[in-house]
Amino acid sequence: MIDFQLSKTEQAAREAAHFIAxxxxxxxxxxxxxxxxxxxSFFQRMKRIGATRTPTGTGEGRRWSLxxxxxxxxxxxxxxxxxxxxxxxxxxxxxxxxFGSDEQRKRFLSIYEDEQPRWGxxxxxxxxVGSDVSSIATLAKEDGDEWVLNGQKHFITNGARADLVxxxxxxNPQWGRAGIRPFVVPKGTPGFTVGRIEKKLGLRxxxxxxxxxxxxxxxxxxxxxxxxxxxxxxxxxxxxxxDATRPMVGALATGIARAAHEVAAAWVxxxxxxxxxxxxxxxxxxxxxxxxxxxxxARLLCWRAAWMADHNIPNSKEASIAKAYAGQLVMQVTxxxxxxxxxxxxxxxxxxxxxxxxxxxxxxxxxxxxQIQRLVISRRMFxxxxxxxx
Amino acid sequence: xxxxxPNEEQTAIRDLAHQIAVEQxxxxxxxxxxxxxxxxxxxxxxxxxxxxxxxxxxxxxxxxQDAVTHAxxxxxxxxxxxxxxxxxxxxxxAPLALLLAGQESDKLAFLTLCAEEESxxxxxxxxxxxxxxxxxxxxxTYDDGWRLDITKRxxxxxxxxxxxxxxxxxxxxxxxxxxxxVFLPPDDTECVIEVTAEEEPLGLRAAPRARWRLRxxxxxxxxxxxxxxxxxxxxxxxxxxxxxxxxxNVLLGSLAVGTARAALDYAADxxxxxIQFGKPIxxxxxxxxxxxxxxxxxxxARLLIWRAAHAWDTGEDALRLAERARMQAIKTxxxxxxxxxxxxxxxxxxxxxxxELWMRDAAALAALG
Numbered sequence: 001m002i003d004f005q006l007s008k009t010e011q012a013a014r015e016a017a018h019f020i021a022x023x024x025x026x027x028x029x030x031x032x033x034x035x036x037x038x039x040x041s042f043f044q045r046m047k048r049i050g051a052t053r054t055p056t057g058t059g060e061g062r063r064w065s066l067x068x069x070x071x072x073x074x075x076x077x078x079x080x081x082x083x084x085x086x087x088x089x090x091x092x093x094x095x096x097x098x099f100g101s102d103e104q105r106k107r108f109l110s111i112y113e114d115e116q117p118r119w120g121x122x123x124x125x126x127x128x129v130g131s132d133v134s135s136i137a138t139l140a141k142e143d144g145d146e147w148v149l150n151g152q153k154h155f156i157t158n159g160a161r162a163d164l165v166x167x168x169x170x171x172n173p174q175w176g177r178a179g180i181r182p183f184v185v186p187k188g189t190p191g192f193t194v195g196r197i198e199k200k201l202g203l204r205x206x207x208x209x210x211x212x213x214x215x216x217x218x219x220x221x222x223x224x225x226x227x228x229x230x231x232x233x234x235x236x237x238x239x240x241x242x243d244a245t246r247p248m249v250g251a252l253a254t255g256i257a258r259a260a261h262e263v264a265a266a267w268v269x270x271x272x273x274x275x276x277x278x279x280x281x282x283x284x285x286x287x288x289x290x291x292x293x294x295x296x297x298a299r300l301l302c303w304r305a306a307w308m309a310d311h312n313i314p315n316s317k318e319a320s321i322a323k324a325y326a327g328q329l330v331m332q333v334t335x336x337x338x339x340x341x342x343x344x345x346x347x348x349x350x351x352x353x354x355x356x357x358x359x360x361x362x363x364x365x366x367x368x369x370x371q372i373q374r375l376v377i378s379r380r381m382f383x384x385x386x387x388x389x390x
Numbered sequence: 391x392x393x394x395x396p397n398e399e400q401t402a403i404r405d406l407a408h409q410i411a412v413e414q415x416x417x418x419x420x421x422x423x424x425x426x427x428x429x430x431x432x433x434x435x436x437x438x439x440x441x442x443x444x445x446x447x448x449x450x451x452x453x454x455q456d457a458v459t460h461a462x463x464x465x466x467x468x469x470x471x472x473x474x475x476x477x478x479x480x481x482x483x484a485p486l487a488l489l490l491a492g493q494e495s496d497k498l499a500f501l502t503l504c505a506e507e508e509s510x511x512x513x514x515x516x517x518x519x520x521x522x523x524x525x526x527x528x529x530x531t532y533d534d535g536w537r538l539d540i541t542k543r544x545x546x547x548x549x550x551x552x553x554x555x556x557x558x559x560x561x562x563x564x565x566x567x568x569x570x571x572v573f574l575p576p577d578d579t580e581c582v583i584e585v586t587a588e589e590e591p592l593g594l595r596a597a598p599r600a601r602w603r604l605r606x607x608x609x610x611x612x613x614x615x616x617x618x619x620x621x622x623x624x625x626x627x628x629x630x631x632x633x634x635x636x637x638x639n640v641l642l643g644s645l646a647v648g649t650a651r652a653a654l655d656y657a658a659d660x661x662x663x664x665i666q667f668g669k670p671i672x673x674x675x676x677x678x679x680x681x682x683x684x685x686x687x688x689x690x691a692r693l694l695i696w697r698a699a700h701a702w703d704t705g706e707d708a709l710r711l712a713e714r715a716r717m718q719a720i721k722t723x724x725x726x727x728x729x730x731x732x733x734x735x736x737x738x739x740x741x742x743x744x745x746e747l748w749m750r751d752a753a754a755l756a757a758l759g
Contacts, residue, residue: 001397002458004700010392066392290721293714297690300697304394304689321686371675377685378678385662385670387678 004300010063010070017071020051021078029079030348032205033355038085043117046086065244065306069251073299076255080359081205083252084157085119088112091157092120092166094244095182099224108184111163121162123153123211124238131372133168133238134177138213140169145220147183149191149213155366159209160194163187166224167213168238177235182224191216202358239316246319246367247305250326253363254298257326257333260356261295263349264288264337273343284340291333298326317380324373327363334360396462403455404462406439411470419471419744422596428477441467442478442505445485449501454489457637457699457708461644465692468648469655472751473596475645480546480597484509484553486637491571491615491630500553500573507552511571512542512602513638519759520642520716522557522569522635529572529614530561538572538581538607544758548600549585551576556602557635560614569631573613581607593747593754636702636712643695643716646723646755650691653723653730653748654684660734660743677733684726691715691722723752 006014024045032038075083089096089112096108112118129136138151149169159165165185172179185192195210265288272281301322308315334357344350364370379386396404414432422429428436436442440452441463447453455463468475485504488497503509518524527540540556542548554574560567574583584603591599616627658681661672671677694715702708727749731738738745 001393001400002395002696002700003391003393004697005391005704007391063392289714290717293694293718294690296697296714297694297718300693301686301690303392304693307392307394317685318689321689324682325686325690371679374679374682375675377682378672378675381658381681381685382662382670382672382678385672387673387675 004303006070010066013067014070014074017051017074018077020046020049021074021076021083024049025075025078025082029082029205030351030355032079032082034204036199036204038082038205038207042082042085043087047115047117051086063307063310065247065309066303068248069302069306072248072251073255073258073302076252077259078255079205080252080256081203084203084206087117087119089120090162091122091241091245092162092164092184095122095166095224095238095241096120096184098240098244099182101225104184104221104224108164118163119158119161121156121158121165122241123156123159123165123167125155126151126153131369134180134235136168136170136180137173138167138169139173140171140181140183140223142171143217146217147220147223149183149185149216149218151213152195153211153213154195154209155198156209156211158207159211160197160207165192165211167211180235180238182238183218184222184224185213185216185218189216189218201361202355203362204358242367243316243319244309246323246373247302247309247315249363249367250298250302250305250319250322253323253326253330253360254295254302256356256360256363257291257295257298257330260330260334260337260353260360261288261292263353264340265292267341267344267349271344276343287336288340291329291336294329295333298322298329301325317377320368320373320376320380323367324370324377327365327370327373330360330363396458400459400462403459404466407441407463407466408469410435410439410441411466411468415467415470415474419474419596419747420741422471422474422477423747426595426598428474428596432474436478442481443485444482445489445501445504449497450505451485451501457640457702458696460637461640461695461699464641464644465648465651465695468645469652470648471596472645472649472652472748472755473594475648476546476594476597479641479645480510481508482641483511483513483546483638484555487511487555487571487615487631487634488553490634490637491627493616493626496573496613496615503553508547508550509553510545510547510550510555511638512540512545512548512554512556514544514759515541516543520639521713521759522559525557525559525569527556527558528561529558529570529612531563535608536612538604538612540583540602540604540607542602544588544599545602546597546599548602549587549598554583555615557631560617568628569635570617570627571615571631571634573615575612578612581612591754592757593750593752632707632709633702636698636709639709639712639716640695640699640702642755642758643691643698643712643719646716646719646752647688647692647695649748649751649755650684650688650719650723650726653727653745653752654681654688656743656745656748657681657684657730657733660737664734671733680729680733684729687722687726691719694718720752720756724749724756727752 141148167183167185170179171181191214193212198208305315305318305322337353338357341350341353414435418429418432443451444455445451488501514520530537555571558572560570586601588599616630661677662670664671698708698711698715701711730745731749
């Protein structure tokens with residue numbers, strides 16, 4: 001039956017995430033943005049509290065996607081850049097969960113249970129491969145008991161600090177998407193080096209790295225090849241990963257939008273300058289009202305996509321809708337907030353709003369651009385009559 | 391527990407509404423628009439389903455629905471035809487108002503009448519639209535009686551000889567006491583509403599609408615629904631009226647979602663079959679992306695409606711959620727129906743296809759307030 005009531009566990013998880021966002025993330029948000037880094041003390045505290053970015057349990061009956069979406073919105077309300085730095089398997093979690101064997105899941109994910117803060121990363125993009133995942137050039141060659149990786153990845157969140165990276169590479173470039181496989185590469189593997197850490201428009205506290213693989217040898221059993229393994233497994237793994245992560249990315253965008261909306265609405269309510277024209281105030285109030293409703297809609301779209309994932313209902317279209325809607329909305333909300341608060345005196349709130357505006361843009365770009373989401377949605381709508389892959 | 395799937399009962403009644411939408415509303419939409427009313431055959435089929443009488447059987451109804459189910463039904467009916475769906479909306483408003491805000495005596499006296507003759511509720515106003523906080527219509531009570539001022543527009547079935555209710559704000563010696571529903575007895579000679587038909591509206595013509603005007607009415611037997619005789623008794627009229635307004639917003643929003651979905655489905659289907667440059671136009675990204683955006687907006691609008699309806703069902707204060715959802719849904723309907731006409735191109739401009747009708751319907755929905 002159609003129901004929007006969170007369970008007690010979900011409600012508690014959401015409140016815990018909000019508490020952490022408010023007490024731990026928001027206070028250091030501007031400083032970390034300025035220094036483009038996150039202090040070690042933050043990681044230690046997150047580890048001690050037991051905060052994790054992506055719940056990846058295997059327990060039956062738990063709604064892991066929904067929990068991930070709830071936590072994502074709250075932490076992004078605190079700071080989306082810091083949220084990406086919270087220790088845990090991160091984006092490496094979903095492909096390992098979805099495509100690793102039981103033994104591989106245990107082997108790779110158990111390291112996240114020890115005392116040290118640890119991270120995971122997902123390496124999909126390359127300098128020449130953005131939206132077009134099927135033309136991945138990073139090559140994996142079989143050599144005895146090992147795979148040998150050669151290639152370059154970029155835009156890798158937590159790439160320099162990740163304890164393991166799930167790398168998508170091709171075992172045969174002639175096969176196109178059928179040749180793509182996911183490999184687990186541990187930090188410190190000879191031949192695996194980290195290049196430049198990118199300077200960005202926003203999300204500056206988040207670490208975005210270039211990764212190089214030069215004759216990088218990993219054991220055979222680092223190829224994620226669980227039950228779902230078949231000829232298309234690699235591509236499916238990549239796409240399946242996106243179906244699982246897009247609702248969470250949408251929820252991060254929703255969290256930023258909500259934060260910016262809150263601050264702008266409070267400013268309009270309490271701090272409008274003397275003599276601000278009534279007509280202009282009415283227009284602003286109406287704009288915020290409209291955006292507020294759309295933020296609620298974005299949240300519900302993310303919840304729906306996560307709910308489908310938790311119930312094993314195919315959700316490519318709905319995941320893309322959630323991500324596209326929220327990604328577009330967060331730009332609208334943050335740019336409106338910057339414009340609305342322009343008359344405000346210099347204050348922390350104003351700086352936060354301007355930071356969120358810079359942070360927002362990437363949500364229309366990563367995990368599939370706005371255009372790629374529309375491709376996914378329209379292909380689901382039209383099937384063979386939809387936009388073609390050439 | 392979060393759930394996005396209707397239960398079995400909801401699915402069954404939604405399917406029934408969809409069947410009526412396909413077999414009756416789609417079939418008779420143009421004729422209904424031409425006639426400016428619901429064809430007798432459609433009315434007969436609808437009456438058999440009980441969808442026109444959503445109140446308890448003890449008052450001659452066919453059973454109540456929760457708000458989510460109301461929303462599901464209204465979306466399906468509007469998917470069939472917005473004008474006919476608005477006709478239904480207009481028919482169930484007064485029963486819902488009596489049910490939610492009326493005292494037992496009101497229900498006993500008037501609900502059965504609603505099953506027999508068309509009823510009407512005056513809601514939208516020339517200046518305030520559907521925003522009940524800004525309503526000009528008022529019932530003012532004085533020591534020696536009361537005065538009633540009503541100015542309404544877009545009153546569905548406003549010409550009826552049956553039950554008439556109007557949303558007004560109640561003004562007493564303690565000031566504005568918020569919105570109330572006032573019952574206007576049909577045989578009251580001192581308190582006669584001036585009814586003017588709204589001729590040839592832009593859209594939704596199958597639901598006949600009128601303007602109501604009453605200046606300084608007095609005497610007779612206007613009844614404020616749910617208002618206790620004594621000040622010491624609890625006033626059920628106000629919370630009931632607010633719940634009624636919230637539900638009415640949910641219904642109107644669902645009507646908009648159904649209209650938008652109809653346009654999306656039709657345009658998507660057309661795009662797959664329309665061949666230009668040797669390919670279905672749905673294979674062109676310019677068209678496919680428009681369709682994707684339409685789908686996003688329709689889903690977003692529907693979820694806001696469901697969320698508001700669910701809040702209503704759990705007894706939360708749903709008014710604000712419902713109003714916001716209704717406004718988003720109507721904006722969505724306007725955007726999606728207009729884009730649907732664009733996807734059909736020249737064909738969309740012709741009455742050969744229903745999208746021009748839906749575009750006018752969405753605009754008429756927005757015009758309601």
